[in-house]
Amino acid sequence: MDAQVETASRELSYAQAIQEAMAIAMERDERVFLMGEDIGVYGGAFQVTGDLVERFGTDRVMDTPISELGGAGVAVGAAVTGTRPIFEFQFSDFATLAMEQIVNQAAKMRYMLGGAVSVPVVMRFPAGSGTGAAAQHSQSLEAWLGHVPGLKVIQPATPHDVKGMLLAAVEDPDPVMIFEHKLLYKMKGEVPEGYYTVPIGKAEVRRQGADLTIVATSIMVHKALDAAEQLAAEGIDVEVVDLRTVRPMDRETIIESVRKTSRLMCVYEGVKTLGVGAEISAMIAESEAFDYLDAPIVRLGGAETPIPYNPELEKATVPQVDGIVKAARDLAKGAR
Amino acid sequence: MAGKAKTGAAAKKDGANLPFLYQHYDHETLRGALRKMYLIRRFEEGAEESYMRGLIHGTMHLSIGQEASAMGICLGLTDDDQITSTHRGHGHSIAKGADVSRMFAEFFGKTTGYCRGRGGSMHIADVTKGNLGANGIVAGGIPIAVGAALTAKKMKNGKVVVSFFGDGANNEGAFHEALNMASIWKLPVVFVCENNGYGMSTSVARATAVKNIADRAAAYAMPGEIVDGNSVADVAAAAHRAIERARNGEGPSLIECKTYRYRGHSKSDRNRYRTKEEIEEWMTQRDPIEHFEEELQEFGVIDLAGIEAIREDVAKEIAAGIEFAKESPMPDVANLEKYVYTEQA
Numbered sequence: 001m002d003a004q005v006e007t008a009s010r011e012l013s014y015a016q017a018i019q020e021a022m023a024i025a026m027e028r029d030e031r032v033f034l035m036g037e038d039i040g041v042y043g044g045a046f047q048v049t050g051d052l053v054e055r056f057g058t059d060r061v062m063d064t065p066i067s068e069l070g071g072a073g074v075a076v077g078a079a080v081t082g083t084r085p086i087f088e089f090q091f092s093d094f095a096t097l098a099m100e101q102i103v104n105q106a107a108k109m110r111y112m113l114g115g116a117v118s119v120p121v122v123m124r125f126p127a128g129s130g131t132g133a134a135a136q137h138s139q140s141l142e143a144w145l146g147h148v149p150g151l152k153v154i155q156p157a158t159p160h161d162v163k164g165m166l167l168a169a170v171e172d173p174d175p176v177m178i179f180e181h182k183l184l185y186k187m188k189g190e191v192p193e194g195y196y197t198v199p200i201g202k203a204e205v206r207r208q209g210a211d212l213t214i215v216a217t218s219i220m221v222h223k224a225l226d227a228a229e230q231l232a233a234e235g236i237d238v239e240v241v242d243l244r245t246v247r248p249m250d251r252e253t254i255i256e257s258v259r260k261t262s263r264l265m266c267v268y269e270g271v272k273t274l275g276v277g278a279e280i281s282a283m284i285a286e287s288e289a290f291d292y293l294d295a296p297i298v299r300l301g302g303a304e305t306p307i308p309y310n311p312e313l314e315k316a317t318v319p320q321v322d323g324i325v326k327a328a329r330d331l332a333k334g335a336r
Numbered sequence: 337m338a339g340k341a342k343t344g345a346a347a348k349k350d351g352a353n354l355p356f357l358y359q360h361y362d363h364e365t366l367r368g369a370l371r372k373m374y375l376i377r378r379f380e381e382g383a384e385e386s387y388m389r390g391l392i393h394g395t396m397h398l399s400i401g402q403e404a405s406a407m408g409i410c411l412g413l414t415d416d417d418q419i420t421s422t423h424r425g426h427g428h429s430i431a432k433g434a435d436v437s438r439m440f441a442e443f444f445g446k447t448t449g450y451c452r453g454r455g456g457s458m459h460i461a462d463v464t465k466g467n468l469g470a471n472g473i474v475a476g477g478i479p480i481a482v483g484a485a486l487t488a489k490k491m492k493n494g495k496v497v498v499s500f501f502g503d504g505a506n507n508e509g510a511f512h513e514a515l516n517m518a519s520i521w522k523l524p525v526v527f528v529c530e531n532n533g534y535g536m537s538t539s540v541a542r543a544t545a546v547k548n549i550a551d552r553a554a555a556y557a558m559p560g561e562i563v564d565g566n567s568v569a570d571v572a573a574a575a576h577r578a579i580e581r582a583r584n585g586e587g588p589s590l591i592e593c594k595t596y597r598y599r600g601h602s603k604s605d606r607n608r609y610r611t612k613e614e615i616e617e618w619m620t621q622r623d624p625i626e627h628f629e630e631e632l633q634e635f636g637v638i639d640l641a642g643i644e645a646i647r648e649d650v651a652k653e654i655a656a657g658i659e660f661a662k663e664s665p666m667p668d669v670a671n672l673e674k675y676v677y678t679e680q681a
Binding site: 117 | 418420449450451452453454455459461463468469471472473476478479480481482483484485486487488490491509510512513514516517520674675676677678680
């Protein structure tokens, strides 16, 4: 990693932090450019690219046709021949249209060619529920891509991290998939000015605690922190680990936390079964940390349904603070 | 392979009645093209024989009978120009300058293979010669070629990219998305459809709504040209026009090479969807190598002794390539996970 050149910081939204990272990346390296649907004058469906086209022009902030498969393939071909594309999917759900290029080409090209090439492409996926957009615009598919060797899959949870991890992704020689929860876009946080990176593959302990560990991803980190505050009032001391990277997963930080608290809960928005929590649980079960456990592992994940439209049903589909509080209380008190 | 074009007086002397190929390229280049076509055919025959003898596993898709399109297109490319290829890509690879020893080594799964034994027949690439790789996914390479052409345009490096694909690929969404983007962005790319009549067992007539795949160029506002894919001269002339157009910044073209594969789709093919007579007719009446040899003799480029010398020379190179592959070391299983990610200091 480059030297961290952190200077003054100020409050930015998560979306502004992404935009700033992309601007810095383009200023630092003329090979970097952006591709995506309506990212030019429209500014992106979530206004993440905003006015970047005015600063960098249409050659570097390229609107693509509505062609996710072809667009992703163009990004892969451009990356493998010497540029550094950042490809925005309008919604992470549209990754399903481009899985061929992501899974068969981007992820495997280096391996299939015996190391003769690298594929330094970055793909951005606005993900998650909570916007009333229903089943085809609300999914959390990070576990799908996390299942593919050759990809790196990250889920930054804060404005600080998304800027630093995006800049790390652009520097990375391999394909990096960034899942950005849409409800985080307006969240504000301290973001250092200038260039810095946050390493891919490192989890972060967001809150120290002694009684149980919650490993959470993306927006669930904030819900877990809210839950931890409520539980603190009851005398339950929760440690919150922000996973940050789905692949490669940071085993050490999780094992270390479980060693300390002896209780583990995984909280993630993707469908519970065969999801990120399954991997964390299995990883602990296979490791020496299994011996530290004083209670069964608990997973809180998305319901086994498509995301519904009705707001009450939609909320019930993914873990909420109240549910985390209750499950954590039960786990800490050994009620399970 | 970069064909060596004639210049000045030599070009004029041959007169305007000769086909483009014979006006444009010198004799040495043309003999070299014949040699490469033999190299492609003998390579594939050698691979097939090695498979039958149980020396290599997996499967393979042979392009025997299609050598003229690979050679005719690549004649017009420089070493810096790039191609993407297909599951039936050995010909493209050799025509673009790959070493058959390293290709055999890849078939044998050896560390000296182009993919160090990780890719096999369907992923052979030689990036040093601009071959970005064969591809196991039908139409998978087409958007990648467009991306490579986008790089060429952005970096103004003068490169042209050729995307080879088969008739089956023209019904994949990736084909349509890629051609559209290449056209709206005026990218330096040439789309080459090798229409061998069948996508696995399904004939083009049964699978494709238009009569000619080149007709689809109209939908993307680019020239579409149909050529006899078994004639090096016809392919080379069309390739020259499309490559010049791309290099001049005028955008993409689509060339449809009508051709035929002698062998089945892959090693599991029982050839139940076409007749023996049909195969026989292509093999005896329209063989691309025989056709090219006749032309070369007619125009005084080579004589029978010269052809025989090429055959012997190619046979030696093939035998040496197989020997190299057999003798090369196997990968170490301890290195199984190497090359999944780029090694970083």
